[in-house]
Amino acid sequence: MCGIVTAIARRNIVPVLLEGLRKLEYRGYDSAGLAVLKTEGTPELTRLRAVGRVAELAAQADATQLSANIGIAHTRWATHGVPSERNAHPHISGGLAVVHNGIIENFEELRSKLQAKGYAFTSETDTEAIAHLLHDKLKTIPDLFDAVRATIAELVGAYAIGVLTEADPSRAIVARKGSPLLLGIGEDGHYAASDTAALLQVTRKVVYLEDGDVAELTLDSYRVTLQDGTPVERPVNISSLSADAVELGKYRHYMQKEIFEQPQALANTLEIIAGGGGISPQIFGAEAVDVLKATRRVLILACGTSYHSGFTARYWLESVAKIPCTVEIASEYRYRESVPDADTLVVVISQSGETADTLAALKHAKSLGMTKTLAICNVPESAIVRESALRLITRAGPEIGVASTKAFTTQLAALALLTLALSKINGHLSAEQEAGYLNQLRHLPVAVAKVLELEPEIEKWAQRFAGKHHALFLGRGSHWPIAMEGALKLKEISYIHAESYAAGELKHGPLALVDKDMPVIAVAPADELLEKLKSNLQEVRARGGELYVFADAGSEIPESEGVHILHMPEHYGMLSPILHVIPLQLLSYHAALVKGTDVDKPRNLAKSVTVE
Template sequence: MCGIVGAIANRDVVPLLVDGLKRLEYRGYDSAGLAVVAGETVRRVRRTGRVSEMEAAAAAEGLHGHLGIGHTRWATHGGVTESNAHPHISAGELALVHNGIIENHEQQRERLRALGYTFESQTDTEVVAHLIHHYRAQGASLLGALQRAVKELHGAYALAVVDRRDPGTLVAARMGCPLLVGLGEGENFVASDVSAIVSATRRVIFLEEGDTAELTCTGVRVFGASDAPVEREVHVSDVSLASLELGPYRHFMQKEIHEQPRALSDTAEGILDAGGFDPALFGKDAAAVLADVESVQILACGTSYYAGMVARYWIEDIAGLPCAVDIASEYRYRKVIANPKQLIVTISQSGETLDTMEALKYAKAQGHDRTLSICNVPESAIPRASRLVFYTRAGAEIGVASTKAFTTQLVALFALAVALGRQRGQVDGAREAALLDELRHLPGSVQHALNLEPQIASWAAAFAPRQHALFLGRGTHYPIALEGALKLKEISYIHAEGYPAGELKHGPLALVDTQMPVVVIAPNDALLEKVKSNIQEVRARGGEMFVFADADSRFSDSEGVHVIRTPRHVGVLSPIVHAIPVQLLAYHTALARGTDVDKPRNLAKSVTVE
């Protein structure tokens, strides 16, 4: 993985490819490259580091052509070296870029070596290039060679391929990793993300599992898993160029943190317009699907998993249903007890998270057909595989560390909890109206929390020189402590852990000293007095406290205890409001440490490998 763009046009495609790769930088990568068919040759430029370095090298070499492919790589097989960077070339004739992981690459490598192929990289991708070339040498067309080759691959892939012997064709294939085709006038494109081609076209076809495609300047043909021609729907993307630009902000993460009032308002709009939490928010047949649900199973990864942890409290409290939350990569490898009346909820910003997609497939294979996805990207793989869907309206999220996707997921999960409660008679009209009113006031409360940014930024100086930090929360705010720790470690590289505050004395208290800052989330709820007792445990060991307290929590600064007052307690939606300060703390600490906020090391935005 991580990013693919390809183009065939009646103009020089190098500027298009470079622009596309720059728009894919947010996904995370460690090297970049492109290859073009120029005359009767394939010319390639690759560099470790930033796209700008590769762009300068391409300009120095005068690279140009009407057919080409580009890639940003996040290393899986083999280190971060130029020889491992994509595109990979076979026999000087065929160039290929690849997202995903080929699980049987070792067996194919031995076979291809026996056929006389030599390998220049440590990657699984080079195997695919040689395999397609092998079938070309046997007389297959470029498309035919691709179709034969992918049938011998085990694993996940998105592929784009060009060949100097067929300068009028670009071919592509998809299995398990996102890939789309962009339709232009006298030019066509492939990309792993619509943002890569939005400056050239908004008309896209989302390839489905097992699809292959053949692109020329004048048309596109798509073939299904059986290699028979198929018709795929053309969509008009609503991704705007403005959403992909920084505007007045220093980083996309900062921009996206500040976009949360708007994103939350947009996500809640359908609920508020409907005047209630109608099951129809999740799909036409949602009332029937949700009618006799006996339990809920949430599957997600990373930040989305923490959103699911908050939702467990809501679903059990509001809907009165048992709810389990599993990390998707763990669920898919354990024996589960199937219950046809269990609702399977998958959460993914991109809708392409491989572990979550595979967990959904596993659940369905066990007989679960009540499936709901919460996702930010329309027509992505996970929603297409689910019976019901709720699309968050966060807009494009560029920063690798998720912010507005997380809080809008929480709104979607809150809506699900109330809808289930209404279905089951647990939520009457008066309570639904009260919960709707809390939702209506949420964007304003989040804006108030954003206004605390100068105060939060002043704390960053205390965190920047530290190597460790502890985050504490209780109840629905324990997952926010986990999320705060994740954000800090993701972008500042400070080791941080989140704990339920009541667990302090069961081990973590041994770590507390004057060099360990402790962040406490202290809303004015039923557990406030318990949290205050936990704070005293830390202070007795010399720990320095940084407390995010509601305005009505009656906290005050004292020696070793620093307090920032968030808005007054907002009830059940308080975890969403308290997510804002921990996001800002991580952001400003990363600034103080001089790390790359939007592209943290070793991480990628859309995780499409296991």
């Protein structure tokens, strides 16, 4: 959940490291640091570290006029030890420096052994154990590359590491297991980073490392081996991202930008059905027809926002495709005894494709013999995509804001396609129904754009939320997960405590919380559950609760004192959840603006959750 940048080039790489860290701040940002080797005369290791944003580190670099052609850098999201300068990376042992993402599970054992050998620890981190262990290995294995391989052989857990040393200033070494890392092939040198976005400033040619890979970077070349030293070739990819894609542009925050990018993101994701006459299972891969025909039930594994998209899809899969569906939090699934079923399609959903819990749950399901797997993901080269038999890439583009928006709606679009493909292949979708759903999907970007026009009214509502400490979100049916997502967004960026409930559960406990100071937000589509929902809303009003209702046109919920209504432009049938989440995103965004919180980098959170 941190960011790494490594560089060796025929230029001053300090600006490259700092700009790379800025692009990676979304991955972790309680502290930042860098270490470089000044190579004029005797190689000398220089380290700078700062608590807070990368700007603090950049100020130090400017003040010291730091310059070098080889270095490593890091943004941190704390796992071991509080945010502080002494816990910030890089960590040093003798003349070598190490940066690390992930968690070393046996670090206490390593720490004890190294302390017994006389190593003094100055931080609370697991990473410092890697630095001292490597230093110890170099006493008997003088080659840095070989010493790194020997070091990682003793590590238990997940890691991506970058290493450099005064004793060998001509190269940097990187390695990965369970935490993302890629190489950048530049015209003036070689680079490594946790995310392509960090390297777009210098190159679009990237090499994605696999688990167990170790790589050496020099000015003129690079090489990759397995942990045992076996040479391997990894393909060079040309990234489709552009530097402009990760720039803020005219928007105040990345979250705002990404909310308003949703019409285009949906259009890009749904381009695969733009010209065809129907839904083809092969949009999920060449083997999809056979896999989907043999599917008797669906298991969806995901975390956070992706879990909410899967939860929404459960309603679609069971009502439209007529296929049983279970949705599980990935971090819970692999730690309980479940009953495997080889006829189950295991669907894993992740924005980054590197979510540690989801990746582990996928591997666990496969180990149980459930090999029919499908990844819905925004990153085509990610570990989860590579691990899955089938895949559908959501073309949302880079999402920088920690609170997911366009990744969520494109996941829902992908899951709608899966629903229709399963329904069609099992004979539950007539030609007329298929044509109707396809028309809705193709019109979806326009429908979302219309919802975005409601922003001025939602902004007024947000003013009322700024002084609140709690909120309830209500929904029914496929809109209950949308209420869950709305509550999560409000919590993430405004720090207002919010809970979501299926509206029918109000009288089973949550109604006790309702009073004039507890705003209640309801998602009210004009569907078969609307009358039931109206009764639930009356229960709130009878207890003095103030209602904020996102209602479809024709829902006939009257506005009155304590009942605020915002009418959606149109009812959208099965796909209505995709439209209804948009105003909830905007409500959270504007409430956070009023409160003055850090919208794109909410406290304690990181974008890519690559640790358990």
